[in-house]
Amino acid sequence: MMRLSVIIPCYNEEENIFPFIEQIKKIEKQLKEHLLFEYIFVDDGSTDKTLERIQEIRQNNNNIFYLSFSRNFGKESAMLAGMKASKGDYITIMDADLQDPPELLLDMFDKIKEGYDIVGTRRINRKGEPLIRSLFSKMFYKIMNLISEIKMIDGLRDFSLMTRQVVDSILSLEEVNRFSKGIFSWVGYRSTYLSYENRDRVYGKSSWNFWSLLRYSFEGFINFSEALLNIAVWSGTLSFILSIIGIIFIVVRKLTIGGSVNGWASLVTIILLIGGIQLLCIGILGKYISKIFLETKKRPLYFIKEKALNNDR
Structure with missing residues (x-):
């Protein structure tokens, strides 16, 4: 049987x-x-x-x-x-x-x-x-199905x-x-x-509260989607693009109607340019490091203090 x-x-x-x-x-x-x-x-x-x-x-x-x-x-x-x-x-x-x-x-x-x-x-x-837990739970499934290949x-x-x-x-x-x-x-x-x-x-x-469920939902995002890391990549890319646009705007304004306080504009655009490139690189590296870090520890997921099982196990 x-x-x-x-x-x-x-x-x-x-x-x-x-x-x-x-x-x-x-x-x-x-x-x-x-x-x-x-x-x-x-x-x-x-x-x-x-x-x-x-x-x-x-x-x-x-x-x-x-x-x-x-x-x-x-x-x-x-x-x-x-x-x-x-x-x-x-x-x-x-x-x-x-x-x-x-x-x-x-x-x-x-x-x-x-x-x-x-x-x-x-x-x-x-x-x-x-009500707040129900709303966030529904939101989790919608976001998860949007950013992940796994449908739940x-x-x-x-x-x-x-x-x-x-x-x-x-x-x-x-x-x-x-x-x-x-x-x-x-x-x-x-x-x-x-x-x-x-x-x-x-x-x-229940031992599950709002914050523990929120942490658990992030585990789902991280394990089955790269969306969180893509935020770092795209924010860096966006910052880089905006800095280029800013540089073009400053140059055009300087040549046509004159500039603002000397040194301020160039300093801000340089900071945005370097910061954007750094975020872009960190995001790319994070894609690899995040997949390796926790798995390479190989820690046991639990320790059994006491057990009573069938003799055939």
Whole structure:
């Protein structure tokens, strides 16, 4: 029988562990004739009793496993660790706060049986979110699709069901700076998306705030677009062109109606000329250096302090 690996990244989710298991177990019963479930919780350095709650439910369930990080490394690292630990024929990533509807797995599995390799999910609205966050989120997807070759659906979630082949392809990418939404799209394969109404967290408060989401969006821009570096290149080029125009204007004015304060105009144009050339050169060099710097460090993306996995892993 086919196996489904359910990866659950957790950071301070002690109140949500029991409700999540209660809901997902109902879906497991409905799919028990088709799939064997295994649950891989990834404790991302939680400071509450998240790990203790996971250990409690593991005592009564032989298909629940976990990894616990030495500190908080971020959701990207947690998802990566979960995918590496999984052995299922199909893999899904879900949040423990039940904002990802477990019952949607039934429709997602039907789509997989139709021949799709990735079944993603998207929120059709952002009910309950702060207005400023919703506006910036919509703006992110519009800008991302404008400046990047990778196209992403507005409202895209990490909650997805993937085949083993897709996950193996994702794991073959050894890049340090990971942006999973972009990676899932970049690897290709036959994909489809299911929409659902936004849901509030069952308990607790999200660890994602406006500034952390803003930083995360910049990771997407940097990893899948050169637009930020192109700003330096084009600003330098524009400054250089304006300085040339300024020089021509000053020369023409001097020859026709006379000049202004002696030395001022020439000094400003020289500064603009040199500054423009410098920005242009720095921008070009930055295109190469930025791609090399972070990847050459080869730092591990996480450290596992404690784990409980299947004996065959």
